Amino acid sequence: MRARAAVATVLGPGGRTVVQRLASAPPLTLRQTGPYTVHLVSTAAGPLGGDRLALDVAVAPRTTLELGSVASTLVLPGEGESEMLITARVGTGATLRFTPEPTVLAAGCEHRLLVRLTLEPGANVLWREELVLGRHGETTGRCHARFDAIRDGLPLLRQEFTVGDPALDTSPAVHGSARCVGTTFLTAVAKEPRVADGVAVLPLAGPGTLVSALAADAVGLRSRLEWGERTTINGDDSVAFGGDGPVPGLQ
């Protein structure tokens, strides 16, 4: 199956965000669920081996988009590799919050997960990715994930993660006994590195932060990532996502 879905915002009257384009392509079905909120609704199983899925996200300058998913993505085996390519461009002064439910790598799957994120000056982004290594009691499938964030033409963060080589998966240098791995990339700048049980807040060399977490289960992973996100955001006054308080930057 080949599918390419897209979502794009434009700046409407009065500075409001208008979701201008919402192009679904099953199994990637997009539903607008709020003024600037869109959810991915899977309308078919998978991705399955052999699927090539792409999602294009364009957030126009000074607009806001929150992109989530209603359920986790279960990657299943099939004919060859499956691929999910997400290309996102976030304009000047725009805000993107990308917080889908986890990707679960079922035994036998061969998946590629590619993210290409381009940031214009003053873009605000929170981008969360969670991988679950196999369903309950099952060995993990294989996955190669790559994340590239470019800001003003310069690389801000490049990360690859490979799952499914037993010798490496269990290495105490890679993720040891953890069954869930996740990261959140933020343009918010953490004041200082922080580390807690299974999670680190890593201020990048450029203007941004990576929260990196390992956990035994998806619930633990989410709470560790959210701790790192809060720690980052609460230390940065210029940020668009304000936790429980009022949310400056969101219309």
Add this chain to the structure above:
Amino acid sequence: MHPALLLLTDSRLPAGGHAHSGGTEQAIASGAVHDVPTLAAFLKGRLHTAGAVTAALTAAACAHAASTTTAPITGTPGTPLWGRLDAEVDARTASPAQRHASRTQGRLLLRVARRVWPSPVLDGLAAESPNPHHPIALGTAAHAAGATPEEAAMAAAYHAISGPATAAVRLLGLDPVAVHGLLATLAPDLTAVTAGACRAAVHQDPGWAALPACSAPALDLLAERHATAEVRLFVS
């Protein structure tokens, strides 16, 4: 193999490498590494993630040093492109503690290499970037010493495991012969990582965007925890 490679990978090279355990000290403190088999798993994971990245970046630096020597772009060896490669290293090193360790080792190696293998390309790098990341210093030093990008990548891959292995011997009191036996069993992995690094690096100059960026979440956590540890024997 160029004989200079032996000098570059020798732990007796006075470039401060012995002060770094690459996360091993903290992995031992946390209990994750406690004997030869757990050290083996740690080193293998380290080699195929951090080692693969540093090998590719080192090969890229060596190839770039060679290209600036033969066809200087700005008229002097050491072009502003070092800054672009430096940014590629930064983007692949999310952990501030690891960036700091990389630049500390890079600065020391550059200082030593300029005296051991004096060359315009090392002077050019020092002028533009006094605190280069370790793979940039290592790749440039390897070129100045007469080595190829492939040899430079091999040196980087070996460096990614040899220092951590000796640190574990000291911290855990492991049998040094058993640990060297373990390093010997990693030889095929070293060859594979080196080959992969060169495939990625040599034909990409100056398009470094697609170079490997393998992350190791546990190493990031260990590096940051180590940076805040009150008692430590190694810098990293």
